[in-house]
Amino acid sequence: MVMLTVGINRIRTLFKEDIYKCQGGTGTTTVINSDTGLETADSNTLLTPTIITTDKSIQVTHTIASTIGEGESYSEQETQLNSGDTSANRIVHHPLTKGANDEFVYITNFYFDSV
Amino acid sequence: MTNIFELNQSTKDNLGTPDDTKNTILVAILPEYCHIEEGPTLLYRNTIGSSFVLGHATNAILGTTELGQAGDYVSDIRERVINPKNTFHEHFRFTTFNDSGVTTGTFDTTDYNVQLDINELFQTQEIFMNEESIYYVTPYVDLNGGSTTFIIDGTSKSVSIIEGKTQNV
Numbered sequence: 532m533v534m535l536t537v538g539i540n541r542i543r544t545l546f547k548e549d550i551y552k553c554q555g556g557t558g559t560t561t562v563i564n565s566d567t568g569l570e571t572a573d574s575n576t577l578l579t580p581t582i583i584t585t586d587k588s589i590q591v592t593h594t595i596a597s598t599i600g601e602g603e604s605y606s607e608q609e610t611q612l613n614s615g616d617t618s619a620n621r622i623v624h625h626p627l628t629k630g631a632n633d634e635f636v637y638i639t640n641f642y643f644d645s646v
Numbered sequence: 647m648t649n650i651f652e653l654n655q656s657t658k659d660n661l662g663t664p665d666d667t668k669n670t671i672l673v674a675i676l677p678e679y680c681h682i683e684e685g686p687t688l689l690y691r692n693t694i695g696s697s698f699v700l701g702h703a704t705n706a707i708l709g710t711t712e713l714g715q716a717g718d719y720v721s722d723i724r725e726r727v728i729n730p731k732n733t734f735h736e737h738f739r740f741t742t743f744n745d746s747g748v749t750t751g752t753f754d755t756t757d758y759n760v761q762l763d764i765n766e767l768f769q770t771q772e773i774f775m776n777e778e779s780i781y782y783v784t785p786y787v788d789l790n791g792g793s794t795t796f797i798i799d800g801t802s803k804s805v806s807i808i809e810g811k812t813q814n815v
Contacts, residue, residue, distance in 0.1 A: 534680055542680070585755065588685075588739040597694045598701040608687070622687050624726045625777050631703065634692040640685030642737055645678055 534645035539587050543643040546589070549612045550619070553580045553593035553637065555600070556607040559623060568618040569607050575599050580610070588642045595635040604628045608637050686734055686773065688742055689726040695719050727775040734773040745769040762794065769799075 554577045558570020576595050583590040591610055606626040610619045620639070629635055694702075695718030698711045705711045727734075727743075736743060738758040746753075748769040751762040760768045774780055785796055789809040797804040 532678070534678060539680065546682070583740070585739050588737065590740050590742070597699055597705070598703075601703075608689075620684050622728045622730075624687075624689060624728045627689065627691075627725050630693070632694045632705070634694065636690050636692065637687055638690075638742055639687040640737070640740060640742070642683040642685055642739070643681075644683070645680045 536587065539643050539645060543584070543587060543589060543641075546612075546619075546641065546643070547582055547584060550580065550582060550591065551611045551613065551615045552577050553591065553608065553610050554578075555593075555595060555605045555635070555637075556609075557604055557626075558607045559626065562621050562623050566618070566621050568611075569609050569621060571607075572609075573600060573603060573605070576605075577615075587644055588640060591637075591639045591641070593637040593639075595629070595637075597632055597634050600629045600635075601631045602629065605635065608639075610639060683735070684730045685737070686730075686743070687726075687728045688724065689728070691723045691725050692719070692721045693723065724772055724775065727773055729774065729776070729778065732778040732780075736770070736773075743771045743773055745771045759788075764792070 554569060554572050554574070556569035556572040556576075558572075560570050576593075576599060578593060578595065580591045580593045582592070593608065593610075595605075604626040605628075607621060607623045609621045611617065612619050619641075622639070627635070694705060695716045696712050697705060697716040697719050698708075698713045699705045734743075738753065738760065739755060741753055741755065744753045744760075749760070749767055751760050751766040751768045753760050753768070762768060785807075787794060787796075787807050789807065791809060793806055793808045795804055795806050
């Protein structure tokens, strides 16, 4: 008895269809599983991502245009599910200041599998 | 004549419950797990230069900025790679971290591997660009004869990988 690839891909698709938006922020606290979202979200960066689907995986691309967040020092980012009620993940990185001519692009991969 | 030492030994061996651990069958519990793995996140920057961008404070003025994508637009300036649990795991589903300018092997997103013929190369883009320390790297190499060399750029570390051998850097 095994999980079938088509079954795993169905879970992947349900996850993908539940993705709402991505958002950046300026919080710097270390990520833990009990986090419920960003520490200090910047609502200007709450944007619809583009999503690429392949076998048992998806790639989520969140682009923050040059007209958004000039001078902000971004250090966290999330992918939201369920109309924004739930954060699927939160990443924290070394801060990066966004200049007036900068576009920021986050690319996150999610993999689905059975072992 | 009875050897008193052998007699005592025999008495001791027969006391208590016999040792039957060799008859115990250990049943391993092997459930099947279905999991979601959060992969690496790449943060890169594009700098628009003098490109015309509607809504931009200084780059949306007709006559002073170049319509469309200007010649000084620079894309894909990699700034951060954030790895969950400080672990980079390449699944070969996406070419995000393949350095296509150097790799001469076949990065195969159908069979999820990189195929190298003799003298072909595979090089990743930066896979650690944050504040983490790198403790170990585990490449899985399926060799069909011969050997290959694994090199960590920016260090003096390298190891020749030979079929059938496990080697540490």
